[in-house]
Structure formats: structure tokens, C-alpha cells
Amino acid sequence: MGFTTGLLGGFTLTTTLIYTSLLIHNRNRLRQATLLRQQHLLLNNVVEPQPLLPPPTTREVRDAGLWARSKDRWNMELEANVKKVQAVDWEGAVGRVEEGASQLWQRAFKGGREGAERAAGREG
Template sequence: MGFTTGLLGGFTLTSAIIYFSLEIHARNRLHQATLLRQQALILHNVVTPQALAPPPVSREVRAGMWETAKDRWNAELEGNVRKLQSTDWSAVGYRLEESVSSAWRRAFEKGREVAPEPPK
């Protein structure tokens, strides 16, 4: 091994050892700083607790035109079914009977007015 290769080899080895030592030292310091911040935050929260974060807002996805049309159709159908269920059918039948009987009476009264009296 010559002078130049020995010098370069020693320089490379020394540089690598110093670089890795400094890198390990920097990472250890970074890890220690993170741990100290966490511990300080824990101690600070013991003294003055932080307010709880509000629950996340639910995300609404707007429906498309087809879904909106189906929703409107279903709402109208539901309203009609409720109307049918809440109807008093006996009152409807009574009104229908009254209107049919009054129409029948009027038809026969007009028929009597138009038709001549039969001879006696």
C-alpha cells in the first residue's frame, strides 16, 4: 500500500466514522426532543386540560337527478297513502249516497215536468 492510498483510505475511514457518529448523535437528539415535547404536553394537559375537539361533521353527498326524482315520487306516494289511511270512509260513502239520491230526484222531477199526465 502506498502513501497516497493509505492516506485516502485513512481519510475515508475517519470521515465515515465521524459522519455516522454525528448522524447517530443528531437522530438521538431529535428523538430526545420529541420525547421532551410529548412529556411537556402531557404535564401541561394535567394542569390545564385541552377542550375536546368537536365531533367530525358528517359529509353529505348530493344525490343525482334520478335519486332526487325517486325521493320526490316516494314522498308524494307516502303522502297519498297517509291521506287514504286517514280518510273517514263512512262519511265519504254518506256524501256519495246523498249526491246520487239528489241527482236521481232531480232527474225524475224533470221527467215529470216534461212528461204529460196520463189520462185517468
């Protein structure tokens, strides 16, 4: 191992150890501070209990902006469309579509048959 490699390796190792030890120390101190705060609150609540919170007040609705009104209108329209789709009698709708397609098919071939008969009658 050369001088430069040894120097850089030692620097890297030392820096990593210092960083790791400082990180662990910092996290331990934060954990201890959190535990001390919890214990302080518990002990103070035994001696002087915190007053009960007031009942929740009614929610005030402020004038919504353009964006909120647009979203509300979109949601109402979407909800109405979903209700319309849910209220459709799908079996009846499929039956009506099949009946219409059948009538269209019959008219197309009936007209074709009549035209073929007329054409055959003129030739014959």
C-alpha cells in the first residue's frame, strides 16, 4: 500500500468512525429528550391535571375559491352521471338494441330481395 492510498484509507476510516459516533450520540440525545419531556408531562399531570378540552365547535365554511367550487361542481356532476348509469335497465337496453339491429337487417335484405326480384322480372 502506497503513501497516498494509506493516507486516504486512514482519513476515510477516521471520518466514518467520527460521523457514525456523532450520529449515534445525536440520536441518543434526541431520544433522551423525548423521554424526559414525556416524563415531565406525566408528572405534571399527576400534580396539576390538564383542563378538559372544550367541546368541538361547529365547523365554519368559508367562501370557497374558484378551484374548490370547480371541484365540487365536477364531483356533483360525476355523482349524478354514476347514479344515471346505475339506474339503467341494461337487459332492456340490450333487448332494444338487438331489436333495432334486427329490424335494420331485415329492411336491408328485404329491399335487396325486392330489387333482385324486380331486376329478374325485367330481364325475364
